[in-house]
Amino acid sequence: MSEAAATIGIEDFPTEVIIHIFKFLNPADRIEASLVCTKWFEIFSLSSFVNQFYINFFNCSLSKFEPPASTFMNALRTYSGLNLSDIYSVDEDIDEFWATFGTSVTDLVIKNCTCITGVRFQRMLRHFVNLKTLKLYGQQLVMGLKMNSLQSLDLTECNLDKDDAEKMICELPVLQKLRLNWDTIIDIENVPRNAVQGHTIQFLERLSAKKEMLKLDLFLPVPFFGHEILLALSNLANLRLNHFVLKTSGDVPTEVFQKFFETQSSIEILELQNSRALTQETLAIVTKYLTNLKEIVLPNGTPYFETPLEIIQGIDSIESVSINVHFEVDEERRACLTKQLMRQKLRELRLPNIHTRICNESLLKVVKSFPDLQSLDLSSSRISDDGLQLLFHGLPYLRELILDKCTEITDDGMTGCRNPLYAVSNMRGLRKLSLSTCKKLSDISVMQFKLPELVYLNLRNLDRVTELGIDVITTYCRALEDLNLANCTEINARCIVLLDENLHRLRCIDVSGCKKATEQLKTSFAARRRKVQVIMSGFYYPLGMDEFC
Numbered sequence: 001m002s003e004a005a006a007t008i009g010i011e012d013f014p015t016e017v018i019i020h021i022f023k024f025l026n027p028a029d030r031i032e033a034s035l036v037c038t039k040w041f042e043i044f045s046l047s048s049f050v051n052q053f054y055i056n057f058f059n060c061s062l063s064k065f066e067p068p069a070s071t072f073m074n075a076l077r078t079y080s081g082l083n084l085s086d087i088y089s090v091d092e093d094i095d096e097f098w099a100t101f102g103t104s105v106t107d108l109v110i111k112n113c114t115c116i117t118g119v120r121f122q123r124m125l126r127h128f129v130n131l132k133t134l135k136l137y138g139q140q141l142v143m144g145l146k147m148n149s150l151q152s153l154d155l156t157e158c159n160l161d162k163d164d165a166e167k168m169i170c171e172l173p174v175l176q177k178l179r180l181n182w183d184t185i186i187d188i189e190n191v192p193r194n195a196v197q198g199h200t201i202q203f204l205e206r207l208s209a210k211k212e213m214l215k216l217d218l219f220l221p222v223p224f225f226g227h228e229i230l231l232a233l234s235n236l237a238n239l240r241l242n243h244f245v246l247k248t249s250g251d252v253p254t255e256v257f258q259k260f261f262e263t264q265s266s267i268e269i270l271e272l273q274n275s276r277a278l279t280q281e282t283l284a285i286v287t288k289y290l291t292n293l294k295e296i297v298l299p300n301g302t303p304y305f306e307t308p309l310e311i312i313q314g315i316d317s318i319e320s321v322s323i324n325v326h327f328e329v330d331e332e333r334r335a336c337l338t339k340q341l342m343r344q345k346l347r348e349l350r351l352p353n354i355h356t357r358i359c360n361e362s363l364l365k366v367v368k369s370f371p372d373l374q375s376l377d378l379s380s381s382r383i384s385d386d387g388l389q390l391l392f393h394g395l396p397y398l399r400e401l402i403l404d405k406c407t408e409i410t411d412d413g414m415t416g417c418r419n420p421l422y423a424v425s426n427m428r429g430l431r432k433l434s435l436s437t438c439k440k441l442s443d444i445s446v447m448q449f450k451l452p453e454l455v456y457l458n459l460r461n462l463d464r465v466t467e468l469g470i471d472v473i474t475t476y477c478r479a480l481e482d483l484n485l486a487n488c489t490e491i492n493a494r495c496i497v498l499l500d501e502n503l504h505r506l507r508c509i510d511v512s513g514c515k516k517a518t519e520q521l522k523t524s525f526a527a528r529r530r531k532v533q534v535i536m537s538g539f540y541y542p543l544g545m546d547e548f549c
Contacts, residue, residue: 126146214240389423398427457483474502493520
């Protein structure tokens with residue numbers, strides 16, 4: 001190596017290369033890195049980093065002179081996202097806070113903040129001139145808001161007069177996406193039930209006529225309205241449904257479904273609640289007409305797996321399937337779990353609450369059919385150790401694995417019987433792992449958690465995890481941000497010390513029921529510059545402030 005090459009450091013790299021490297025840091029590390037030198041501070045002030053920082057205020061009061069708001073005022077940073085949840089008081093001086101950060105914020109969430117209404121709400125939003133996404137949950141909306149840059153609006157659980165709602169939405173010139181619950185525009189206490197359907201249809205008809213390019217997310221309970229509302233919606237040719245949640249009692253005629261889905265072929269996300277009442281003919285209609293469907297959710301399952309899974313074979317665009325089954329599946333159906341699965345594009349497969357043993361043949365089909373699967377949920381299934389090893393070996397690119405209440409898996413399955421190619425450690429890119437209530441797992445399994453990218457780990461109710469396992473986690477899982485150790489009764493004071501000293505990115509830890517660690521928790525994490533939420537039985541520390549990506 002030449003002398004010149006040996007002296008090259010990161011400061012000699014082009015700015016574009018340094019930006020790419022720094023994007024792998026979490027928010028806390030970025031703040032520390034920005035203090036190294038003037039060049040790095042300038043890099044972290046660029047829009048490519050500003051757009052990845054958010055502030056979250058939860059269950060607190062806001063004043064520019066007191067924490068948590070004063071902490072951010074003193075930091076003099078810019079953020080692109082602001083989340084306000086359950087704020088119980090706002091001082092008049094907080095307007096300076098909105099003025100300081102409002103111009104850089106593009107995403108705003110306000111949830112159950114009864115103190116932010118009326119004139120105060122209007123004064124606040126005047127500072128958010130570059131807002132692109134606004135989500136309001138349980139808020140009273142104020143008319144006359146000028147948000148010329150707003151592209152996405154979520155009015156979940158906001159009761160509005162239909163005329164006021166229509167006027168407000170039509171005054172947003174670049175709005176592209178709107179989310180509504182069926183009761184967003186209806187005050188149930190003041191409107192007779194027989195008038196609800198008319199109000200809803202009239203509002204959607206006028207809205208679709210004025211905003212032809214608007215994508216709409218809508219929750220619709222057919223049992224409340226009657227299936228006639230589906231026929232009425234099918235007549236709205238300009239209505240562009242994007243995410244449609246349909247609750248049906250099972251008495252909707254097949255021809256009604258056919259007419260509705262034929263005219264609303266723009267749907268990309270479909271949730272069919274109470275799907276046990278759905279027939280194979282209904283799902284065949286979905287397959288035929290919803291050719292752009294990317295995600296389907298059947299929250300309450302169906303007695304047989306083949307019917308919902310067969311729709312995958314007819315839709316090339318589908319990427320995510322979620323089927324929640326809450327009952328036993330008979331022996332004849334067990335080998336048919338993935339009978340029709342041959343879609344290489346699928347990225348998410350969720351089959352929680354199956355309550356049956358998944359045969360190795362079915363799991364082998366999953367592995368072969370979806371080598372690029374990123375998220376898999378098999379919680380409450382009686383998956384065997386052999387089946388688990390098939391997943392570890394065949395899905396090395398998995399990012400999320402949910403195995404809660406899979407009570408038959410043991411240490412042999414997690415360790416691959418001493419073959420590293422069939423152990424959980426083979427899944428080096430895993431970011432989320434949930435093993436809640438897998439009672440047969442112990443430190444032997446945890447010692448395989450050599451997962452450098454793991455961000456979320458749930459070991460709830462694993463009472464055989466001790467200091468030995470925690471030592472491995474703190475050594476090899478340094479990226480952890482969220483750790484659940486609730487009811488892990490062998491967690492002691494030494495475990496808490498290890499977590500505090502080694503997991504510098506940790507933001508939330510649940511130690512409810514860990515009685516041996518109670519005293520140590522009173523002093524641990526207290527000196528951390530970046531706040532860590534510690535959840536204990538009836539105790540939350542600290543309240544109010546968090547910073548997240």
